[in-house]
Amino acid sequence: MEILIRYERCLGCHSCELACAVAHTPGKTLIAALAAAPPPRKRLFVEQGDGHRLPFVCRHCEEAYCVDACISGAMHRRPDGTVTNEGGLHSCVGCWMCVMACPYGVIQADYQKREALKCDRECLTASGTPACVAACPMGALVYTTVDEFAQDRRREYGQDHILPGLQAG
């Protein structure tokens, strides 16, 4: 399962970012998170470009540049496919090689710990959905397989662009 993005649906509300930060606190509620120290950090980013909203979320790449670039050996892939610098054999030393290697810019710095901070999927709701996806009111973030996502895209395109022509003809 992957977090995939339907860019055309994003309204830029940043609810995913808020939910991500809250999910990474012990209380896992917005109100409890307000009192958390240090304040929780989000691990995905909604950017804006030329009038479009662009959510950026870690792709957990198969051939992950961040893993290759890591000099301490902290960045690794878990058996479930999650790419993370936490809980491995070695500790992150905060050299930021992963930050420089990641083409998406979804790894940031935790300066207090001097460690890289990124999506770790330690945020799943009771139904197993990542917090950011569960929080998206627009369905812009979806948690699905690549094949299902592609099939949905084909269906949408067919309905919007092909069928009307066929029906008119």
Added chain:
Amino acid sequence: MSERSLDAASLQMLRVAAGRGVETVWDRLERQQPQCGFGDLGLCCRHCVQGPCRIDPFGDGPQRGVCGATADTMVARGLLRAIAAGTAAHSGHAKHLAHVLAKVAGGSAKDYAVKDDAKLRAVAARLGVDGEGKDTLELARAVSQAALAEFSEKESPQAWAVSTLTHGRQEALGRLGAVPGGIDAAISEVMHRTTMGVDADPLNLLAGGLKCAVADYAGCHLATDLADILFGTPQPVVSEANLGVLKERAVNVALHGHNPVLSDLVVTAAGEVQQEARAAGAEEGINLVGICCTGNEVLMRHGVPPLTHAISQELPILTGALDAIIVDYQCIYPSLVQVAECYGTRVVTTMGIAKIPGATHLEVEEEKALEQSKEILRLAIVAFQARQGRPVEIPAVKTKVVAGFSTEAIVAALGKLSSEDPLKPLLDNIVNGNIQGVVLFAGCANVKVPQDRNFITMAAELLKRDVLLLATGCGAGAFARHGFLDPAATLRYAGPGLMAVLTAIGEANGLSGPLPPVLHMGSCVDNSRAVDVAVALANKLGVDLDRLPVVASAPEYTTEKAVSIGTWAVAAGLPVHLGVVPPVLGSRVVAETLTAGLKELTGGYFIVETDPLQAAARVYEAIQQRRAGLGLATRAFAEVG
């Protein structure tokens, strides 16, 4: 389903809704999930088009809006606009009544009259309007003019506020600059100071919010006073509550909204078209029932049974037996029309400012309101005829209700124990501890809370600890539907001290038993009645309101109106419990001021607690702190298990 409501009738109808795929407010709340975290914290601003702006509550993202407004500014501005909206709603209601009184005085509203001359004269005397030698209509004209003059810009302090509060309170509010002039001017000032680039100081904004809230108090009081003058001051009345009051063989008509201006006339009109209803086959004639605060108004004055309240307003339609809903304004879900479409219930809107697409709109003019009321009832008779042969499902759930406890009614009841000094028995029993204190339950229902849970849980905990309970609005409705307005409930719920007092008052009034454990004081504008009781107590005791063991609670509130009422209760010096977290937590400055800092300024403060058991304990603790301050004996919550 049980997580949605504690009310058996609501639950039965929710099962019907689920079976038939009818969408209700509970479904829509689910569809709205997840709701916006920025909105929850008050950290979004749409006051200008350089926005919308949000502030990151965790310090990770933007800390200022485009204009530079901080989280504190944004949260305070948002709160103020809610107070202004609530004030506008109550004072719109009040102004409507003032116009009707003026029309009565001028002779153009023949269907209305001054029903309570004594109240008219009492209000006139309080305002300093000279009633000497004036007949009722002359005085009504003078009072209506005085009332209408309280809305616009004026130099003198708001008469309905200062004439009804203690001297100490007037001074305390004066020091804060929180005594408004005109009500509309106060609303307008809030809209001005919260627009882009005006007031950015959160504490200055909050002081402005207090001032507007005091204007709201004035509007509420004015509305109550004028409603009593026009339609009579409520006296104790016996009725029944909940969906079981519908009758299969009657034309069932619900009166929904907030104002007695139309609904009181519909009660008269119903008497006049009973025969038409019977001739149309309705053996039991016209059966008027109430929803929300319009329901409270006609319950208090005519014993019209309250059908249901706020969040369950869609459910009576699902019985298949409701022929029409006549609405005025406020708290009316537009979705009523969609539910009604499935059943043939006529939804009739009556006010120019409150139309709903798909409803029948019949704009009521006071000059011919009685005839129009009959016309609306005839629509209901037609709907009754159309539903014949269709099945109905009326839950066999109803409770006995004793309501109608206006301030005047309470004082009169107490007067039977001590005619010279009616407040003495109440005061003596507070001092001796039979009554630990008084809690006013007010405010709405909120679909985020299982219906009635917070009201019922808190009331049971407080009653057994000898706390006298007053209720208004949808809170009173919750108590009505759960039997807390039945004198028999006193035996079940009241602690020994409270039971003795309620029994003594009841027996002195020829009830051969106690008063109910919760006294229903009216609709949500009628929270002003509770202030009158508190002010009388404070004056008798020679202290200000901020020292009385009196607390207000809005455990399931929803509306902007509840925000403005809660704020004026705090301005009046009362601790105010909120059972739903208000959207202010994005600003530590605002949240701490509301829950602590205000105490230094007004004596009042907010207690935010969503767990009803904890809330009961904290409210009780607030009462005990006040008792200690007066040198009275105190008790711990844990003393009663």
